[in-house]
């Protein structure tokens with residue numbers, strides 16, 4: 001595209017900005033409720049709502065309350081909810097067996113949501129970190145993260161989630177070869193319609209801190225995730241990972257974090273044209289919410305502007321902790 005415009009005064013860009021009707025006509029991008037995927041944290045118990053200190057306004061909810069919230073989200077028109085379990089530390093082991101327990105929190109929450117709000121899509125997380133005594137996304141032996149053994153475990157985890165009824169499986173582990181392995185296992189088990197949204201370009205980011213508090217992984221994590229998550233300095237590598245995951249059978253791809261990586265979103269969308277999502281992660285939420293609560297930023301304006309940036313960068317949707325707030329804001333018009 002090569003935009004052409006006349007010299008001043010033939011071209012006056014302010015003509016098109018002069019009033020609301022004109023601005024509406026030339027508006028290139030929109031955020032709608034259909035762009036939103038809402039990540040939520042599930043915990044044990046009944047009627048429990050526990051605020052996460054580093055994410056004001058975000059709660060760990062027991063399964064019964066998650067089902068209620070999912071119903072409310074569906075009524076707001078939010079198309080998908082994404083589950084992250086806060087696992088009892090006593091259930092965290094080095095073999096991570098709780099990850100494929102059909103009665104684990106994530107699977108119980110999936111069934112409860114499907115019963116309460118069948119219309120909302122349920123997305124689950126595939127990675128071992130909520131269940132791992134070592135806090136890592138993969139098995140750890142002698143301080144090293146094992147790739148192929150982890151992929152076998154991820155397959156068991158994903159099959160148990162598909163069995164529970166999830167619509168979208170989101171592998172966030174960054175092991176090599178997992179998309180192909182998950183796709184063929186899902187096909188063989190008859191789960192032909194389960195979508196795979198790959199966390200393809202997931203960076204080793206400092207912005208995940210509050211999430212690790214939320215799922216109780218901060219204390220467990222030994223070392224860092226630099227040997228499997230991407231170097232924030234890289235951009236071409238993201239394209240190679242996205243291409244690899246699409247070739248292995250990913251239906252949708254994700255870039256994570258979001259706001260500091262909008263350049264990657266744009267490159268990915270332009271290069272592949274695949275359904276592309278960004279995750280506005282916990283640290284981005286904490287940063288914005290903290291400033292909003294201090295009165296330093298206008299909450300509605302900044303929330304919507306931050307979501308619009310993803311649409312402008314070419315994303316088809318956004319995982320965001322602001323989802324219900326944004327949906328209510330959009331309803332007000």
Ligand code: PBG
Nearest residue numbers: 127129172207208211281282283
């Ligand atoms: C772990 C996982 C993480 C997030 C989603 N899945 C954290 C990590 O990789 O350490 C981060 C989400 C957020 O920060 O909001 N598999």
